[in-house]
Amino acid sequence: DWVSVIGMNNTYVGKYVIAADGANSVIAKGLGNNIRKGVAIAFMTIAHGKYLSDICVLDMTRAKWGYSWVFPRGGNEYDVGIGSLQWGNYRQRLIEYVNTLEMKMGVILGHPIPIRHRDRIVIKRIALVGDAGGFADPTTGEGIFYAMYTGIAAALALGKSRASGEFAGNYLKLVRPLIRNLSLAYYISLGTYGIDNLVMGRLGVTAFSMIDTGNLIKKVMGGKVWYPQAMRGMIKLTITRGLPLIIRRLIRF
Structure with missing residues (x-):
């Protein structure tokens, strides 16, 4: 019971x-x-810097079988990540992506997406x-x-x-x-x-x-x-x- x-x-x-x-x-x-x-795979970080403060960015061309994103959180903080149906070294890809955005990398978190x-x-x-x-x-x-x-x-x-x-x-x-x-x-x-x-x-x-x-x-x-x-x-x-x-x-x- x-x-x-x-x-x-x-x-x-x-x-x-x-x-x-x-x-x-x-x-x-x-x-x-x-x-x-x-399951798919995604990596994200809370990056710091100056970017588009009030615009959510979805880039469907940066990752094969997936996309990258930039979501503003306020206070020059951004949720930046890359996800894909195809598993790969997206940790390194995320580091490169944050660098191209000229922002400071935070702690990288990876997680599966069912x-x-x-x-x-x-x-x-x-x-x-x-x-x-x-x-x-x-x-x-x-x-x-x-x-x-x-x-x-x-x-x-x-x-x-x-x-x-x-x-x-x-x-x-x-x-x-x-x-x-x-x-x-x-x-x-x-x-x-x-x-x-x-x-x-x-x-x-x-x-x-x-x-x-x-x-x-x-x-x-x-x-x-x-x-x-x-x-x-x-x-x-x-x-x-x-x-x-x-x-x-x-x-x-």
């Missing part, structure tokens, strides 16, 4: 466990998930939310929205479950649309980054440099559209903007 979580110094007992212990989730691993499966949901996200009285459940956008690495979404879903499932046996089904029902959305996002992400790197990159162009592409990414990151709608927009952009751009480059060659 209860579950327990054994910590380093204490044991916690309750009727349910909502696991929000991140991408390296011990609880997700305990449920039988391979937490090293389907880009596919776990095989087991809920069992009986235990549910995984956020990064612990593998809920993050594979194109952008953004996970705060999905952490809030799944956390709310878990709370609603708890409130709706009159018996403990109902909880798993109620939670799955609430997060299933999100799972479908992020599953589609995974394949769209592989296709988008793949075409951009393997085809357009060889011609010296990138789809991410187009304003319309940037606007579509911002809508996805802002939660204004989900990937089924984004896919239609991407197909339209590929036909109306991408193909003509590729043809013009081929003609130049």
Whole structure:
């Protein structure tokens, strides 16, 4: 009639466990998930200097299969990082990036980003939310929205479950649309980054440099559209903007 979580110094007992212990989730691993499966990599630092004080910068051209970012924090502090679906020495790349921005490097932190949901996200009285459940956008690495979404879903499932046996089904029902959305996002992400790197990159162009592409990414990151709608927009952009751009480059060659 209860579950327990054994910590380093204490044991916690309750009727349910909502696991929000991140991408390296011990609880997700305990449920039988391979937490090293389907993860991207990111490195970040809090850099100091003078840059664009009130503008968030996303550079989709600096890292293959990923992007770099600069987020102002105030007081001449900036969250600067690089992330990619393709693992590599991004620690050194981050150091070089901060140097090009003429800022002072802070402590470098690296962390995995889950880009596919776990095989087991809920069992009986235990549910995984956020990064612990593998809920993050594979194109952008953004996970705060999905952490809030799944956390709310878990709370609603708890409130709706009159018996403990109902909880798993109620939670799955609430997060299933999100799972479908992020599953589609995974394949769209592989296709988008793949075409951009393997085809357009060889011609010296990138789809991410187009304003319309940037606007579509911002809508996805802002939660204004989900990937089924984004896919239609991407197909339209590929036909109306991408193909003509590729043809013009081929003609130049």
